[in-house]
Amino acid sequence: MKKFLITLCFIFVSLISFAQVQTGKASFYADKFEGRRTASGVKYYHNKATAAHRHLPFGTKVRVTNLANNKTVIVEINDRGPFVSGRIIDLSKSAAQKLGYVPIGVTDVVIEVVGNANDTIDDLGIPEETVATGNEGATNNQETTTTTPTSTNTSAVSNVEPNEFYELNIERIEPDWFGVQIGSFQEVANLIRLADNLKISYQKDVTVQVKTVQSIKVYSLILGKFNNRDQAERFRDKVSKKYPGSFIIDFKALQE
Numbered sequence: 001m002k003k004f005l006i007t008l009c010f011i012f013v014s015l016i017s018f019a020q021v022q023t024g025k026a027s028f029y030a031d032k033f034e035g036r037r038t039a040s041g042v043k044y045y046h047n048k049a050t051a052a053h054r055h056l057p058f059g060t061k062v063r064v065t066n067l068a069n070n071k072t073v074i075v076e077i078n079d080r081g082p083f084v085s086g087r088i089i090d091l092s093k094s095a096a097q098k099l100g101y102v103p104i105g106v107t108d109v110v111i112e113v114v115g116n117a118n119d120t121i122d123d124l125g126i127p128e129e130t131v132a133t134g135n136e137g138a139t140n141n142q143e144t145t146t147t148t149p150t151s152t153n154t155s156a157v158s159n160v161e162p163n164e165f166y167e168l169n170i171e172r173i174e175p176d177w178f179g180v181q182i183g184s185f186q187e188v189a190n191l192i193r194l195a196d197n198l199k200i201s202y203q204k205d206v207t208v209q210v211k212t213v214q215s216i217k218v219y220s221l222i223l224g225k226f227n228n229r230d231q232a233e234r235f236r237d238k239v240s241k242k243y244p245g246s247f248i249i250d251f252k253a254l255q256e
Helices: 091-101 186-204 229-237 250-256
Strands: 003-010 025-028 048-050 061-066 072-077 089-090 107-115 168-173 178-185 207-214 217-226 249-250
Touching: 025 091, 061 089, 061 091, 072 089, 072 091, 089 091, 089 107, 107 217, 178 186, 178 229, 186 207, 186 217, 217 229, 229 249, 249 250
Parallel strands: 025 089, 048 072
Antiparallel strands: 003 168, 003 207, 025 107, 048 089, 061 072, 061 107, 178 217, 178 249, 207 217
């Protein structure tokens, strides 16, 4: 995974909008949906590698990458949803376990189409370890957050108005502090708008981590410069009330 870090100081420059791609929040099915019919007519089972998407044709094979840990899973679209702003896919529970986000309910992901309804997992040559089997650790009774909207959408923002302008002072850095990651994006316009709001609201420095995930460029927005984890944890607890998916980044560990 390629990555480097830049800091953003917001004063004033024109904003260039990049092409929209499939990045956003992933949730997962609640246990109560076990055995119920999906929109495609197939019954949902938590141990199958399936997912709901608003628009992709049924049978589409999708690679989903968790931006928090770079774990990947392949699923097949057989349902419609999630119908919550900012969430782009609803995974079966075993797929969510494979990505490691069941304890928190939602996570930032990148979606990449890798096959259609006529393809099988074997046809695509996908490694077995990336396919959800339902055996990824113990299950629990936590329900999907599909029907419970969050107060803030950090990964999907409407099209930028043509009269919005920002100025950026960009410096490539090698940070050695702790920060709190708020969200990840592929559309730079979305990142800049949120970064500007956060800098004003919390009066903290903004750092952007640039990563390449499955050949897709991703930008993670990280807030604050903290000397120790305790300070970062206190700030994370504060911002988590509005941005529940936030987590701590140890920049020293990233450099090792």
